[in-house]
Amino acid sequence: MYPHRQPPDNPHHAVLTTIASDSHTWNLLFLQLLLEEQGWEVTNLGACVPVGVLIEEATARTPGLIVVSTVNGHGAEEATGLARAVRAVPALARVPLVVGGKLNTSGTIAPDVHASLTDAGFDAVLTGANAVPGLLALLDTLPEHRHGRPHVDAVR
Numbered sequence: 001m002y003p004h005r006q007p008p009d010n011p012h013h014a015v016l017t018t019i020a021s022d023s024h025t026w027n028l029l030f031l032q033l034l035l036e037e038q039g040w041e042v043t044n045l046g047a048c049v050p051v052g053v054l055i056e057e058a059t060a061r062t063p064g065l066i067v068v069s070t071v072n073g074h075g076a077e078e079a080t081g082l083a084r085a086v087r088a089v090p091a092l093a094r095v096p097l098v099v100g101g102k103l104n105t106s107g108t109i110a111p112d113v114h115a116s117l118t119d120a121g122f123d124a125v126l127t128g129a130n131a132v133p134g135l136l137a138l139l140d141t142l143p144e145h146r147h148g149r150p151h152v153d154a155v156r
């Protein structure tokens with residue numbers, strides 16, 4: 001799925017963030033726990049993250065994944081600038097970058113909104129009932145992580 005990607009410095013590390021206007025945090029906690037359950041180490045940047053802080057934190061780690069969660073309804077507009085800023089940093093240009101949550105106030109994402117987010121640099125836009133299954137399926141496509149993942153059968 002990501003054939004031209006450079007190997008990340010920290011393949012099992014995910015940076016979890018939201019957009020600068022969004023003060024909701026339970027969504028972030030949920031995603032942190034979900035990712036940790038899947039074997040990821042997570043840096044959760046918390047609420048109202050300025051894009052510059054995300055860039056600084058992500059550049060310091062070169063993670064295997066950046067997850068943007070936003071539910072305040074501004075994501076569809078604000079996250080495009082975030083993605084462009086991330087993609088403009090050479091070390092982050094090919095890090096898998098996903099966005100999800102409640103991206104606008106209509107409850108559904110129109111195809112042109114979806115396209116504007118992927119054009120800006122997101123690899124996946126995950127909303128609605130299939131968002132979490134979609135993220136889990138995407139995690140399984142990340143080769144570095146899959147190979148380094150703890151062997152869950154051993155603890156069953």
Ligand code: B12
Binds near residue numbers: 024067099106107135
């Ligand atoms: C609690 C809450 C608050 C609390 C937040 C406290 C906190 N520490 O987080 C407070 C009171 C502070 C608050 C403030 C506001 N809120 Co509020 N809030 C809620 C509420 C009731 C619950 C959110 C919550 O915690 N859910 C629990 C978490 C676990 O679930 P979640 O956030 O939905 O996330 C799930 C999915 O969306 C998904 N998901 C989320 N992100 C991602 C990312 C990826 C990659 C994936 C795969 C999945 C995913 O996974 C999660 C688990 O299923 C919702 C309404 C609702 N019932 O959802 C409104 C809601 C999110 N708030 C809303 C609004 C408008 C606001 C305010 C703007 C209100 C105002 N006028 O001041 C402000 C926000 C200000 C800002 N700057 O952001 C709206 C957003 C509009 C929209 N998107 O349609 C909602 C939907 C209410 C509504 N129906 O209008 N809010």
